[in-house]
Amino acid sequence: MISWIYLIAGLCLLYLGAQILVKGGAALALRLGLNALVVGLTVIAYGTSSPEMVVSVSASLQDNGAIAIGNVVGSNICNIALILGVCALVSPLSASAQIIRREIPIMIGVSVVLAAMLWDEQLSRPEGGVLFAGIVVYTVLTVRDARAETKGKAEQEYGEDFPAGSMGLGKSVLLVVAGLGVLVVASQLFVGGAVVLAKSWGVTEAVIGLTVVAVGTSMPELATSLVAVVRGHGDVAIGNVVGSNIFNVLGILGIAALINPIDTSGLSRVDLATMVVAALAMLPAARSGGVISRLEGAVLLFAYLGYTAWLVAQTI
Template sequence: MFSVLMFVTGLALLVAGANWLINGAAQLANRWGVSPLVIGLTVVAFGTSAPEFAVSIEAAIAGQDSVGLGNVVGSNIFNVLFILGLTALIVPLVVGHQLIRRDVPVMIGASLLVWWLARDGRFSHADGALLFAGLLGYLGYVFYQSSRQDENLALPLELQAHAPAWRSAVSVLFGLAMLVLGSRWLLEAVVAFATYLGVSDLVIGLTLVAAGTSLPEVVASIAAAIKGQRDMAVGNVVGSNIFNLLGVLGLSSLLAPVGLTAPASLVAVDVPVMCLVALMCLPIFFTGARVDRFEGCLFLLGYVAYTTYLVFAALAHPLVWMGDAVFLFLLPVGLLIIAQVVQQLQDPD
C-alpha cells in the first residue's frame, strides 16, 4: 500500500509539475516575443514530455535502464494509438499541412534511427549525442522556419503573458522541483511493483509508467480537441514523440554511466511496433489531412492488442502466442491505409 501511495503521489507531482512548467515557460517565451507556433512545438511539447524526461533521466542515473527505455518506447506507442485514438473518437482531428510535410517525417525518421541504433542491444554515449544533436538540429530548423513565416496563430489564454516575469520564472522552477521529486517516488514504487508482481522492469515501464507519464499529453490533446484546436491536439502528440526519442532518450544515454542496455525483447518487439505505429501516421494524416472516428477506433484496437501481448508475455500465459496478433492486426491495417492513399491518388474525385 505504501508503494501504491508513492506511485499515485509521484504521478500527481509529475502531472502538476508539467502543468506549472508549461504555463511558466510559455508565458516567458511569449513575453520574449517567441511565436505561438514555436512555443507549441517546443515549450508545450517539451512540457508535456517532462514527466517522461524526469523519470527516464532518474532511471538512467539509478541504473534502471529497462524502466527508462520502456518509458520512452511505451509512451510513443501510447501517444499515437491511445491518445490520438481516444481523441479522434471524441471529435475527428484535423492535421495541419506543415505537420505532414515536416514534423511527422521527423518523427518517423527518429523512430527508425532509434531502431537502427538499438540493433546492438545498447545506446552508447555516442548514440545519445547523435540523438540529442538531432533534437538541436530540429529545433534550429523550427526557429528558422518560424522567422521566415507570418504566423497568425494565437496561444490559449492561459499561456499568454499576463503574469509578472518573476512569477512565471517561479512557476518554472517549482514545476521542475515537482518533476524531480515525483520521478524519484514513481521510480521507487515501480521497482517495488516489479518485485512484488514478479514481472520485469521493462513491462512496468512499457505499461504503467508509460501511460502515467503520458497523462499531460492526454489532457492537452483532449482539451485542445474539445476547444476546437484539433490540429494542436495532433501536433502535441507528434512534438512530444520527437522530444521523447531525440531529447529524452538522447540525454538519458549521455547521462547514464556506461550508456543504456536495451533488453532483447525491446529491440525485437517493442521498438519495431513503435516504428510501425509511426509509419502508419503518415498515410492516415495524408488522406484528407484528418483522423476520423474509424481510424481512431483502429488505433485503440491496436493498443489493446499490444497491451494484451505484454500482459500475456509477462505472466508467461499459455496464450502468449497471441502476441503475434499485434503484428497480424497492425500490418493489415497499415496495408489497408496505404491502399486507400494509393486509391485516392489515382482517383482524386
C-alpha cells in the first residue's frame, strides 16, 4: 500500500513540478529575448521531459539502472504509440515540414543508435558522453535554425500561454527553482515507490520502468499534446513527442550513464526492437504528407495495449 502512496504522490508532484518549470522557463526565455519558436522547441519540449530526467538520474544515483533505462525506452514507446494514438483519435494530426524533413529522421537515428549501444546489455560512460554530446549539438542547431525562421506561427501557438513580458524576471527565476525543487522531491518518492512495487510484485525493475514509471513520467507530454490538438495545433503535438523522444535518449540517458554506467540486462531485445519499430512507425505519416489519421491512431493505440499486455504476461 505504501508503495502506491509513494507512486501516486510522486506522480502528482512530477506533473506539478513539470508545469511550474515549463511556465517559469518559458517566461524566463522570452524575457531574455528568445523568440517563441525557440522556446517551444527547447524549453517546452525539454521541460515536459523533466520527469523522465529526474526519475532516470535519481535511479542512476541510487544504482537502479534498470529503472533509468526502462523509463526512457518505455517512455519513447509510450509517447508515440499511446500519446500520438490518443491525440490522433481526438483529431487527425499533421506534421510540419521541418518535423518531417529533420526531426523524425533524427529520432529514428538516435533510436537505432541506442538499440545498438544497449545490445551488449551495458551503457558505459563513454557511450553516455557520446549521447550527451549529441543533445548539445542538436540543441545548438535547433536554436540556430529556429532563429532563422519566421516566428509568426510560433507566436500564435505559444504566445497565448507565454506572452512576452507577462512575468517579471524574479518571478520567472523563482518558478524555475521551485519547479526543479518539486521535481527532485517527486523523483525520490516515485523511484522509491517503483522499487518497492517491483519487489512486492516479484517483477524486475526494468518491467516496472517500462510500464508504470514510463506512463507516469509521460503524463506531461500527454497533457500538452492534447491541449495542442484541441487548439488545432496538431503539428505541435507531433513536435512535442518527437522532440521529447530525442531528448530522452540523448540528454537523459547521456547524463544518467555519465553518472553511473547502466546495466541493461533486465531489458529484453524485444523492448529495444519495439522502441525502434515505434520510431519507424512515423515514416508512413511522413510519406503521406505528415498526416496521422484516426485509423492510424487506433492502430498505434492498440499496438501499445498489445505490447503492454505482452510485458505483463511475461511476469505471470
